[in-house]
Amino acid sequence: MQIWQEILNCFLPPRCRKCGKILKEDTGLCKSCYSKINFITEPYCQKCGHPFEFLTDVKGQMICGKCLKNNRSPFRLSRSAFIYDEESKNLVLNFKFNDRTENAKFFAKILLVAGQDIFTAGVDLIVPVPLHYTRLLKRRYNQSALLCSELSKLSGIKCDNLSLVRHQKTRPQVELSGIARQRNVHNVFSVKDVSAIKNRRILLIDDVLTTGATLRECTKALKHSGAKSVDTLTLARVI
Ligand SMILES: [Zn+2]
Numbered sequence: 001m002q003i004w005q006e007i008l009n010c011f012l013p014p015r016c017r018k019c020g021k022i023l024k025e026d027t028g029l030c031k032s033c034y035s036k037i038n039f040i041t042e043p044y045c046q047k048c049g050h051p052f053e054f055l056t057d058v059k060g061q062m063i064c065g066k067c068l069k070n071n072r073s074p075f076r077l078s079r080s081a082f083i084y085d086e087e088s089k090n091l092v093l094n095f096k097f098n099d100r101t102e103n104a105k106f107f108a109k110i111l112l113v114a115g116q117d118i119f120t121a122g123v124d125l126i127v128p129v130p131l132h133y134t135r136l137l138k139r140r141y142n143q144s145a146l147l148c149s150e151l152s153k154l155s156g157i158k159c160d161n162l163s164l165v166r167h168q169k170t171r172p173q174v175e176l177s178g179i180a181r182q183r184n185v186h187n188v189f190s191v192k193d194v195s196a197i198k199n200r201r202i203l204l205i206d207d208v209l210t211t212g213a214t215l216r217e218c219t220k221a222l223k224h225s226g227a228k229s230v231d232t233l234t235l236a237r238v239i
């Protein structure tokens with residue numbers, strides 16, 4: 001196995017997923033790109049995962065003001081690996097739209113680290129945010145489902161990309177803002193196989209968390225079908 005990997009590396013050397021530079025070892029990103037990505041590290045809100053920028057020396061369990069005020073959040077825990085900004089944008093967009101599906105393995109490793117608190121709390125099933133079938137036909141793959149499948153291999157937790165469906169076609173959320181995003185995804189998700197979801201602790205996976213409208217609607221459908229709890233894990237989040 002080792003020898004084949006070495007031969008393969010000679011012909012197809014691993015490259016940095018962001019700048020394309022050849023890497024000695026497949027670490028995903030080169031040192032320079034790695035240092036530019038704003039990974040979310042402690043301190044962050046223990047519930048919603050929002051980073052505390054100005055409290056760098058605070059240790060222990062911290063809950064943000066928003067979570068303290070609104071304890072009716074549908075999610076048990078939310079985590080993201082890095083901040084969605086000019087440095088990380090292309091990495092995410094290339095994976096989503098430009099067929100860079102080979103990056104799923106590397107992203108799944110990052111998700112496994114970013115989601116440690118969630119895995120410790122306990123997860124029974126990993127579920128991706130689904131695409132409407134017409135968009136899936138057009139794009140040929142669902143980036144969130146690819147993340148789920150790789151994360152499932154790493155964590156040993158079952159991935160289910162069939163039970164939650166987007167039964168209604170929607171406009172891309174990126175074209176909309178605020179309340180329009182909420183309206184766009186209102187009641188568009190449903191569960192096809194209730195028995196697969198009932199009493200399960202679900203981990204929902206998506207690429208980017210912006211307003212959370214899509215993840216909230218998915219959660220509504222999952223809880224309606226008896227999900228015990230729903231956590232969310234995304235590659236990036238808009239701060
Ligand atoms: Zn690089």
Ligand SMILES: [Zn+2]
Nearest residue numbers: 045048064067
């Ligand atoms: Zn919070």
